[in-house]
Amino acid sequence: MSRTIRIPARVRAATAVCAAAGLACAALTALPASAAQDSLSVQYRTSASGATADQAEPWLEVTNTGSSSVALSGVTLRYYFKSDGPGVSYRFACSWAVKGCANITGTFGTLANPTATADRYLEIAFTSGAGSLAPGQNTGDMQLRFYRADWQTLRQSDDYSFNGAQTSYADWNKVTAQKGGSVVWGTAPAGNDPTPPTTPPTTPPTTPPTSPPPAGGPALFDDFSYASSSDAAVQQHGWTVKSGQGGPGVAGATWSPQDVTFVPDGSGGNKVMNLRLTTDGTAAGTKETEIQTAARKFKNGTYAARVRFNDTPTGGPDGDHVNQTFFTFTPLNAPMDPDYSEQDFEYLPNGGWGETQNIMYETSWETYNPDPWNAVNVHGQQYGSLDGWHDLQITIDNTNITYYIDGTQVAQHGEPYLPETPQWIDFNHWLIDLTGQTGSTARSYNEQVDYVYFLKDQVLTPAQVQSQVAGYRSAGTTFTDTVPTS
Numbered sequence: 001m002s003r004t005i006r007i008p009a010r011v012r013a014a015t016a017v018c019a020a021a022g023l024a025c026a027a028l029t030a031l032p033a034s035a036a037q038d039s040l041s042v043q044y045r046t047s048a049s050g051a052t053a054d055q056a057e058p059w060l061e062v063t064n065t066g067s068s069s070v071a072l073s074g075v076t077l078r079y080y081f082k083s084d085g086p087g088v089s090y091r092f093a094c095s096w097a098v099k100g101c102a103n104i105t106g107t108f109g110t111l112a113n114p115t116a117t118a119d120r121y122l123e124i125a126f127t128s129g130a131g132s133l134a135p136g137q138n139t140g141d142m143q144l145r146f147y148r149a150d151w152q153t154l155r156q157s158d159d160y161s162f163n164g165a166q167t168s169y170a171d172w173n174k175v176t177a178q179k180g181g182s183v184v185w186g187t188a189p190a191g192n193d194p195t196p197p198t199t200p201p202t203t204p205p206t207t208p209p210t211s212p213p214p215a216g217g218p219a220l221f222d223d224f225s226y227a228s229s230s231d232a233a234v235q236q237h238g239w240t241v242k243s244g245q246g247g248p249g250v251a252g253a254t255w256s257p258q259d260v261t262f263v264p265d266g267s268g269g270n271k272v273m274n275l276r277l278t279t280d281g282t283a284a285g286t287k288e289t290e291i292q293t294a295a296r297k298f299k300n301g302t303y304a305a306r307v308r309f310n311d312t313p314t315g316g317p318d319g320d321h322v323n324q325t326f327f328t329f330t331p332l333n334a335p336m337d338p339d340y341s342e343q344d345f346e347y348l349p350n351g352g353w354g355e356t357q358n359i360m361y362e363t364s365w366e367t368y369n370p371d372p373w374n375a376v377n378v379h380g381q382q383y384g385s386l387d388g389w390h391d392l393q394i395t396i397d398n399t400n401i402t403y404y405i406d407g408t409q410v411a412q413h414g415e416p417y418l419p420e421t422p423q424w425i426d427f428n429h430w431l432i433d434l435t436g437q438t439g440s441t442a443r444s445y446n447e448q449v450d451y452v453y454f455l456k457d458q459v460l461t462p463a464q465v466q467s468q469v470a471g472y473r474s475a476g477t478t479f480t481d482t483v484p485t486s
Contacts, residue, residue, distance in 0.1 A: 039066035040184050042077060044172035047143075049164040051157035054374050055093075055147035056081065058161065060124070061140060061169055062177065064133035072099070072126035072133065076178045080111070080118040080189055081159035089149040091416050092122060093366075093378055098140030101378055102412035103130040106144065113191035118160035122146055147376070151336045151367075160189050218456040220298075220425075221469070223478040224273040224449060229260040235294075237479050242290035242428070249323070249430040252283030259289045265450065270473075272308070275429040277322055278444040281437060290428035297485045298328055299422050302460040303343075303394040304469075306450035307427075311349040311358065311387040316443025321352035321436035324447040326392050328423045335369040336376075341419035343401055345392050349385070349445075352432040358385045362403040362410060364417035380411025389450070391466070395459045407462035425452060456483050 041063045048057040058079045064070050083090075092106030105125045111118055124144065133139065148154050156162045161174045176186035178194050188194060226234050229241045242255040259276040275289040305326045312318050329342035342365035351357050363379040380403060393404040401418065403411040429447045437443075453469055460468070472480070 039064070040070065040075065040177045040179065041065050041171055042175045042177050042185050043169040044161075044163070044175055045166050045169045046162065046164060047167070048145075048156075049167055051164070052153050052155050054153060055145045055376075056154060056156050056159070056162070057143070057145045058122070058175070059169075060142045060144060060175065061138055062133065063138045064135055067135050069132045069134050070179065071128070072130040072139070073128045074179055075126060076194070077124040078176045078178070078188065078194055079122045079124070079161045080174070080192075081120055081122070081156065081161060082117055083120045084148065084152075084154055090120070090122075090146050091149050092144070092146045093376065093416065095143040095145060095378055096381075097142045099126070099130045099142070101380070103127045104142060104144075106146065111189065111192045113189075115160070115189045115192075117158055118189040118192070217458055218483045220454040220481045220483050221451065221472050221477065221479065222481075223270060223451050223473070224262055225271050225478040226262045228262065229257045229291075238294050238481060239291055240294045242292070249288060249432060250283045250286055250434060253286035253288055253431060255290055256287040259287055260291055270450065273427075273449040275427060275447045275449070276444055277429045277431060277447075278442060279320060279431055280442045281434060281440050283434070285442070286431050288428070288430040290426065290430070292424045292426035295485050296330065296422045296424050297483050298425055298454055298456075299419050300396045300398065300457050302453070302455045302458060302465060303328060303396075303425065304453040304465045305392050305427075306389060307345075307392055308389045308448040308450070309347045309349060309386045310446050311385055313443040313445050316441045317437055317439045318443070319350050319437035320443070320445070321348065321350055321432040322445050323348055323352065323428075323430050323432055324445075325426070325428050326449075328394070328425050329365075330419065330421050330423050332368065332370075336367050336374070338367060339421050340367045341365060341417070341421070341423060343394050343396070343419075345394075345403070347386055348432070349387070350436050352436065357383060359383050360386055360405070364401050364413040366416045376416075378413050378417060382410060391462065393462055393465060397459050404462050425454065454483065
């Protein structure tokens with residue numbers, strides 16, 4: 001079986017020069033063993049093919065075409081573009097990646113020798129968490145994007161690395177790959193060969209610290225020991241139960257306070273909050289539920305809740321595109337509001353949004369435009385059933401938003417998705433659309449919540465959260481809120 005060796009750009013150039021001069025080039029074409037072993041190729045496509053766009057979307061894959069394993073932490077890629085002006089700044093985002101967005105970084109640089117099609121570049125690097133590529137192995141999708149920091153439309157038709165006609169993956173030599181200080185794939189704009197990479201990004205911690213729980217701090221804990229949604233204590237403890245109509249979900253559906261109930265947990269002890277969704281397949285026959293804090297006072301810190309998801313209705317046919325959630329957010333005061341933020345756990349037991357099976361999303365939002373739709377967010381996802389009780393946790397500091405399910409980290413997102421302003425805490429249970437189950441027989445689904453906990457400005461491990469909750473319960477505390485409003 002023959003194997004094609006991809007020759008680095010600088011060797012191809014030297015070969016061309018010596019051939020033109022009529023010289024023997026065998027010494028140049030016979031690559032050293034390390035070069036042959038460490039060959040890479042880059043595949044590119046775009047999902048934003050217009051001459052102008054809200055954001056550039058260079059989706060990339062890297063393939064190991066050599067004969068030895070390649071650690072991605074030693075690899076960098078560069079995508080070259082022409083800025084829209086000397087004062088324009090850009091932001092990078094990773095929408096989704098097989099290797100995990102938490103293991104991919106993007107930084108911008110300025111070329112030493114600007115050309116007509118490039119004066120900036122986006123450099124992609126990998127943490128050690130991205131792992132290695134065995135010979136013949138591919139990174140899979142890296143759905144990357146970047147946009148102007150002022151949210152203005154950008155022009156990409158004059159960008160060196162852009163190809164609007166390339167909407168499926170193919171080799172693309174206008175993106176360079178660098179390994180160990182050498183260019184191993186692609187050709188940079190004239191006079192701008194990449195310099196050796198700087199220190200690779202550090203790896204996010206995979207093992208949480210085991211320090212003891214903090215001595216204290218401003219905190220919210222609620223065990224949801226109420227009589228009903230109309231219990232005066234619900235409002236006194238800072239909760240608002242949604243009523244009337246309005247998004248998200250099916251237009252014309254109703255938010256029903258009466259379907260937010262507090263029921264025994266089955267052990268003869270604590271109560272749990274039950275959020276019931278009912279539908280007969282019509283908007284008018286759909287009742288959804290939502291409860292959120294009245295005060296926007298939650299930002300950095302640790303958020304946690306124990307939530308029971310349900311895959312099947314309590315009665316009637318299954319299949320509705322229901323959304324069972326725990327999240328925190330700020331309001332969108334205008335399209336692309338820079339102060340908007342949101343961090344979501346959204347479980348879709350019957351799929352939805354194009355998915356046909358159980359899926360959990362962890363989504364961090366920077367902002368969005370509702371019409372025309374333009375979302376600036378990043379998400380993690382897991383396929384499979386989460387029917388039953390689960391411990392959900394979000395931690396936010398000045399560097400990362402980290403999501404955990406049952407003590408295991410499932411997603412981590414950094415800038416530009418960190419919240420800028422205080423947020424609400426929210427649970428809701430709603431119907432995405434009416435296409436999942438079109439029958440007219442009434443059916444209902446339950447989402448239950450055991451407790452919610454927030455600790456201001458401290459990042460706890462999942463074990464520390466469980467210790468704090470156990471402490472409240474052993475002390476007989478069903479509610480406390482010492483989080484200041486400013």
